[in-house]
Amino acid sequence: MKISVQQEDFDLGLEVLDIQEDNRVGAVASFVGQVRDVPMTLEHYPGMTENAIKKIVEEARSQWQILDYTVIHRYGELRVNEQIVLVAIASSHRADAFAACQFIMDFLKTQAPFWKKEHHPDGDRWVNALEADDRAAERWRQLKQQQRLIKP
C-alpha cells in the first residue's frame, strides 16, 4: 500500500516484487507513463497531490479487489524517455487488476493536481488538458451509474 510523489526515478521490477508477496495474489497489472517527444517540468500541489491520489485509490478499492498497490508520480525536470508515473495493482484475478489499474490512471489524469510544462526548441508551453482524458474518466462514472441501475 504505497503512494509516493517524488523527484527520484523508480524501478518497476522492484515495485512489483513488493506487492506480489501475498499468497492470495494471482495477478499484477501495472502501467508506466513516460515522457515523449520533448523534455518537461512537472509542477504539483504538495499535500493535495497525495490526498487526491489516496481518494482515487480508495474509490478503486471500493469497486475491485485490491490486495496491494503502488502508485508513484514524479515531479520536477524530466527528460525524454524518463518515467513519470507508475500504477501497479495486485489482485487475485486479472479482471480486477486490469480494471483498477486503468481506473486509477484515468482519474489521476483528471483529478490529481499535476501540471506539465513542455520545453520546446522555440519556447516553453503549458500542456492543455485533453477532453479525451475527461471522457475517459466520465466513462467510469457512467459505468457505475449503469451498474447501480442494474443492481436492485
Add this chain to the structure above:
Amino acid sequence: MKVKVLFFANLRERLGTGVELVDVPDSASTVAGLRLHLMQRGGAWSEVLADMKVVRVAVNQDMAAASAPLNPGDEVAFFPPVTGG
C-alpha cells in the same frame, strides 16, 4: 478574514505570485467572492481569473465549487485543469 491563497502552473506565472495572505471582506466569504475580490485588482488579475471554465479551485486541498464557503485560515488554491499522469 484572512485566507492563504495559492496559485499554480500558468496562473502562478501570469499573476507573478505563488502564495499570499489575502484579507477577504466578510461579505465575500465564498470561493466566488474571493475570486471577484482578487479580480478587482485589475490587470492580469481580472484577465486570468475571469474564465472559471479554465480555473479550478481547491479549498483546504479538496476540489471546491464557486459557492463553497470560506473560513478564516482556509487554504484556497487556484489552478488550471490538471495535466499529470
